[in-house]
Amino acid sequence: MIQRIAIIGLGTMGPGMAARLARGGLQVVAYDVAPAAIERARSILGIAEGVLDSLGVTSPASGAGTVRFTDDIADAVSGADLVIENVPENISIKADVYRAIDGLIGPETLVASDTSGIPITKLQAHISHPERMVGMHWSNPPHIIPMIEVIAGEKTAPQTVATIRDLIRSIGLLPVVVKKDVPGFVENRVLYALLREAVDLVERGVIDPEDLDTCVSWGIGYKIAVIGPMALLDMAGLDIYKSVSSFLNADLSNRDDVAPMVLQKTNASKFGIKSGEGMFSYTPEQIKALQGERARKLVAVRRILEGRE
Numbered sequence: 001m002i003q004r005i006a007i008i009g010l011g012t013m014g015p016g017m018a019a020r021l022a023r024g025g026l027q028v029v030a031y032d033v034a035p036a037a038i039e040r041a042r043s044i045l046g047i048a049e050g051v052l053d054s055l056g057v058t059s060p061a062s063g064a065g066t067v068r069f070t071d072d073i074a075d076a077v078s079g080a081d082l083v084i085e086n087v088p089e090n091i092s093i094k095a096d097v098y099r100a101i102d103g104l105i106g107p108e109t110l111v112a113s114d115t116s117g118i119p120i121t122k123l124q125a126h127i128s129h130p131e132r133m134v135g136m137h138w139s140n141p142p143h144i145i146p147m148i149e150v151i152a153g154e155k156t157a158p159q160t161v162a163t164i165r166d167l168i169r170s171i172g173l174l175p176v177v178v179k180k181d182v183p184g185f186v187e188n189r190v191l192y193a194l195l196r197e198a199v200d201l202v203e204r205g206v207i208d209p210e211d212l213d214t215c216v217s218w219g220i221g222y223k224i225a226v227i228g229p230m231a232l233l234d235m236a237g238l239d240i241y242k243s244v245s246s247f248l249n250a251d252l253s254n255r256d257d258v259a260p261m262v263l264q265k266t267n268a269s270k271f272g273i274k275s276g277e278g279m280f281s282y283t284p285e286q287i288k289a290l291q292g293e294r295a296r297k298l299v300a301v302r303r304i305l306e307g308r309e
């Protein structure tokens with residue numbers, strides 16, 4: 001049974017994951033190599049907890065869990081039933097973490113990666129007990145989005161998948177077990193198909209960035225939260241899909257490299273909210289306001305989708 005969880009990496013994803021797991025009654029120890037990341041995580045933990053309150057996420061009868069921060073990786077993983085690796089999307093950085101924890105974790109400890117899409121089979125090559133390693137792909141913001149993908153690599157034991165799936169369920173979240181270890185799993189294959197086309201349309205001057213967002217959010221985005229893609233095909237009619245896709249599929253972006261517009265921005269360190277500029281520009285005040293507003297709206301939508309309002 002999973003009771004103690006170590007989170008390695010406290011950037012965009014780590015603090016919200018820590019808050020959500022603790023609310024589920026688990027004992028979380030949170031570690032990052034960068035002291036500034038630990039301080040930032042400490043300061044935003046309370047905000048995530050406030051959002052969980054407004055979502056009505058309660059703790060089990062046995063009580064709420066805890067989050068403890070540490071700057072020592074050995075301390076973080078000591079006694080952990082599960083280690084969730086949450087460091088940047090780079091195999092060599094992730095492999096360094098697996099090597100560092102290999103001799104520190106117990107014989108029963110499971111290791112999960114929150115990778116956005118590196119096949120788990122590739123990550124397993126860097127750990128001595130690959131049968132205990134699994135993909136556990138959260139969606140951002142992790143304290144609000146309930147769906148988590150669970151992915152087995154070639155060497156993952158079925159029991160490891162079952163334990164993680166049951167853990168996710170036991171704290172009121174929604175596990176989706178992906179049946180094949182394909183790059184990007186399912187959520188990001190679908191998201192990146194959409195993002196490739198969206199970036200291409202903006203880059204080619206077909207639409208302005210603000211209007212692209214209005215079109216997608218108030219068109220397919222709003223709809224798809226209620227009617228998933230497979231159900232949408234039936235709603236539109238497969239005959240319509242056949243007619244449109246017969247001419248449209250061939251015209252969609254099929255570029256297999258990173259779009260120049262994105263490279264230009266990343267080369268200039270324009271990463272988005274984390275650097276103050278990306279597709280749009282943000283002042284620190286705007287970032288704070290946006291994050292609050294987005295959390296409020298996501299909470300309200302989720303309550304309605306769950307039939308609670």
Ligand SMILES: NC(=O)c1ccc[n+]([C@@H]2O[C@H](COP(=O)([O-])OP(=O)(O)OC[C@H]3O[C@@H](n4cnc5c(N)ncnc54)[C@H](O)[C@@H]3O)[C@@H](O)[C@H]2O)c1
Nearest residue numbers: 009010011012013032033034037086087088089115116140
């Ligand atoms: N950002 C998203 O929307 C999102 C969503 C789902 C999954 N993911 C995946 O989750 C993982 C983390 O993403 P993120 O967006 O939180 O990244 P991030 O860059 O915001 O944060 C990564 C953190 O890892 C820390 N770190 C780097 N090396 C480390 C080490 N050796 N030991 C401990 N900490 C270390 C960094 O200091 C940083 O705080 C990635 O694999 C990413 O693809 C990201």
Ligand SMILES: Cc1ncc(C=O)c(C(=O)O)c1O
Nearest residue numbers: 115116117138139140141188
């Ligand atoms: C752009 C982008 N890339 C990856 C992920 C998750 O792995 C997300 C997300 O969760 O929202 C994302 O937006």
